[in-house]
Structures are given as structure tokens and as C-alpha cells.
Amino acid sequence: MRAGALAVAIAGTLVLAACGGNDGGTAAGSVAGLPVTHFESGLRPDAPTPDLDVRNVSDDDADRLATATIADVEDYWSGELPDDFGVKFDPVEKLLSYESNGTNQTNGCGDTKKNVNAFYCGQDDSIAWDRGVLLPTMIQQFGPLSVVTVLSHEFGHAVQYRLQDKAGITRSTPTIVKEQQADCFAGSYYRWVAEGKSKYFRVSTAEGLNAALSSLFLVRDSAGTAATDNQAHGTAFDRIFAFQLGFEQGPKECAKIDMTSLQSRLTERPFDQADRNEGTLPINDTTLDFLKQSLDAAFAGAHVPSPEIVPGSGACSGGPATPPASYCPSDNTVNIDVDTLAALGREVNQSAEWNGETSGGHGDFAALSEIASRYALAIEKGVGASLDNANAGLRTACLVGAWAAATNKLPNTVLRLSAGDLDEAISDLLRPDSLVAADVNGKRVDAGFTRVEAMRTGYLKGSTPCSKQYG
Ligand SMILES: [Zn+2]
Structure with a gap:
């Protein structure tokens, strides 16, 4: 203050x-109409083995969770895209696991060395994740659902790429709109998991969703970022709003997020000039x-x-x-x-x-x-x-x-x-x-x-x- x-x-x-x-x-x-549940969240003991081709994949926990997440969100979107948008679902073309602290890899978006990140790359329709630093760090703090949260968001960008004008996406769409939609799409997927429809994961609505929200909190922008910044992803308040919107109202509402709807509710803004102590x-x-x-x-x-x-x-x-x-x-x-x-x-x-x-x-x-x-x-x-x-x-x-x-x-x-x-x-x-x-x-x-x-x-x-x- x-x-x-x-x-x-x-x-x-x-x-x-x-x-x-x-x-x-x-x-x-209740949690948005679902009962409050307590059990261990994460991969189901009886989860199937995903049939996916991931370049440079390892057999460590981070890769196992990441691969299962991609398989699971693909299950979810293969139903939602035709049902809600009349769009045929195509899986992402390429998947890449890399170590930001290890050997360099490249994809359509360039080199992975030192890139502590997970990202969707529209150039070659790929999703890549850092199993060296990012995912293990998040797993250590928030457990397996942190990986699910991050990658279901990245997959949200792949969905956007597929929806294009059905999500109002053009070349000039501001970053914050795309990021808010991706958080919202992640939330709508999470509801499907919370309803017990996923073959791979289970999430309790108490501790499980707490871990998902804490993961989103960790990846918030730093205080004082402007929402118009071309790297802006949102404050934790804004990001959790979008996630909860998707969880409560489903992907059609996510696709309606645009700059006009955001203007009235985004809280991200720079520090006032009079604020000498940065709040x-x-x-x-x-x-x-x-x-x-x-x-x-x-x-x-x-x-x-x-x-x-x-x-x-x-x-x-x-x-x-x-x-x-x-x-x-x-x-x-x-x-x-x-x-x-x-x-x-x-x-x-x-x-x-x-x-x-x-x-x-x-x-x-x-x-x-x-x-x-x-x-x-x-x-x-x-x-x-x-x-x-x-x-x-x-x-x-x-x-x-x-x-x-x-x-x-x-x-x-x-x-x-x-x-x-x-x-x-x-x-x-x-x-x-x-x-x-x-x-x-x-x-x-x-x-x-x-x-x-x-x-x-x-x-x-x-x-x-x-x-x-x-x-
Ligand atoms: Zn994003």
C-alpha cells in the first residue's frame, strides 16, 4: 500500500x-458447484501409457507428467473443439523436452539453452518444456499438478492457434488477451479433471486446486508491470480470475475474452509516480x-x-x-x-x-x-x-x-x-x-x-x- x-x-x-x-x-x-474433496492429486495409479512422440524425452518424473498432461489435454480438446466450436481437433505437430541447463535443442522458435520455460511455438505448431530446471522446481514446491497447470496453459495457445477468429485472434491481438484465454482454457480443462473424466489425472477441489492456483501464483508478472507490456501475462489476481472463469463457465466463455472485456477487470498496472516505496x-x-x-x-x-x-x-x-x-x-x-x-x-x-x-x-x-x-x-x-x-x-x-x-x-x-x-x-x-x-x-x-x-x-x-x- x-x-x-x-x-x-x-x-x-x-x-x-x-x-x-x-x-x-x-x-x-462447494467449489463452483462441485463438492469439496480431499485426496492425493496427481497421476492416477492406473493411468495409461501415453502414445506420443516426444523428442529428447527422458524417463524422469517431469517428462512422465508432461507427456501424460499433453495426452490428457488432447483427450479433452478432441471432444471440446468439435462440440463447442465446430472445429476439427488436430494434435500438436511436435513435442520437445529439453534441459535449459544442458545440451542445446532447437525448434521453430530457436534455441532452448538457458530458456527456463515451457512454451507453445506457432512457427512449427510445437510445445516444448524445460525438464532441467522449470518443471522440477515447480514439482518440488507444488507437486505434480504444477506441471499440469503449466502445460494445459501452453496447450491453450495451441487451441487458440486452431480457433483463430473463433477466439478473436489476429496478428494484432495483445499478449495479455492471449494469456488470459490460455489461463481460462487451462481452467476449463481442470474442471473436466475435477469431474473425474480424465484417464490420467485426479484433482481434489481443496488441496488439488490449491496447488494449481499456487502454481499460477508463482508464474505471475512482477508487481508494477503494465497490462499493455508485450510480455504481460497478468497479475496473480488476473490470472486466477481467468482460470476460474474457465473452470466455472467453460471454453466458450474463454474464447470471448478480448481487450474490451478485460479493460473493466484487469488489475495489472504500473506503480503510481507518487509511490516512492513501490507499494x-x-x-x-x-x-x-x-x-x-x-x-x-x-x-x-x-x-x-x-x-x-x-x-x-x-x-x-x-x-x-x-x-x-x-x-x-x-x-x-x-x-x-x-x-x-x-x-x-x-x-x-x-x-x-x-x-x-x-x-x-x-x-x-x-x-x-x-x-x-x-x-x-x-x-x-x-x-x-x-x-x-x-x-x-x-x-x-x-x-x-x-x-x-x-x-x-x-x-x-x-x-x-x-x-x-x-x-x-x-x-x-x-x-x-x-x-x-x-x-x-x-x-x-x-x-x-x-x-x-x-x-x-x-x-x-x-x-x-x-x-x-x-x-
Ligand atoms: Zn502463455
């Missing part, structure tokens, strides 16, 4: 009703004052007593205890452990993520979101909403999103959302012990998919759906 000049514009504040009917948008017990505020007394001022202004419309934010152990005396931040209903305070939150709020080191070696910092907005979530519970209590169930957790994440969107318009406040903040919130939401989508007792919904969706609903639509969908 950043501290801007004092804004005095008059803006609407967030409102919240105690309860409302669930409009069917999202139920706490990093230290978690200290001054920032906490700004936070309190921002939350008070955002939730003034609820007309309920706002909680005090009190430094302490991060737990309430007599409970609940959800350190590093707890909402204490008995005295309407949010008790916070400033040191732990300051460590959580340290700047993100994106290149260290690739080695799994981070400082533990998820960015200032991760820490501020945790506090905001406990604050939101006070507002929910004030209006008589439930605090101790799955809906309370999702409603809370939704309100944090609504607050994030409101910050830049709030009167008499200085806290401003900066580029990268939303990805810091997602980074926090995907942590196993995140509070942002947790109820008053710290219990959170298992599916990261649903947690991220709840936060995004608030961000894009404001606070009204928070009580409606998670009533």
Missing part, C-alpha cells in the same frame, strides 16, 4: 446487511493509524460501533485466540501481535520464491488484510451476522475485498491501494494459516479456490454481495 495525500472526496461507504438468502452464487460447501509500507504505529482511519471510513455506512485495534499478544483474553490477530467480541477489540504481522508484511522477494526460500514476507497488504479481516468481524457482529461458520469466513474475505476496492475513494483517509497489493492478499489467502477467510475462531474454508473467489467478489462488486452470497 502507499500513503497518499489526504483525500477529501465524498464517496459511498460499505454497507452490510445481517443476513440474506443465498442467491446460489457460491455456497460455502511497501512498514507495519508500524503510523501505518496502523492509517489502517484504522481507512477501515472506519469504509464501514461507517454500517452504523455500528467500530472496534479498537489494540497491540498485544494477538489473542483475546478468554478467547478467541487466532494469533497474530484476533477479534474479541467481548470488548469489541482487534488484538494484534505487531511483530509477527510486521514479519508477515515484509516485502515479497519474488525471485526467492522460485527456490522456495523467502523471508516469510508476503507484503504489507497481506498483514493489513489479516487485521482488516478481524475488523470486518466486528462489523458483522454489529449487524447481527453469524461469526462462527464457513459463511462467516467467506463473508469476511468478501468484505476485505470490498474494503480494498474502496480504499482509493474514501474521504479523509491516506491509505491507497498500490500495484501488487491484491496479489499480496492472494498470497495470504493461499497460506494454510491465513485469517482473511477465517471465521472468528480461525476456522477457514478448505478450498483456496472459494476463498480467493470470495475476496474477488467483494473487490469487484462491493460489499452488497458479501451478505447476500454468504448469508
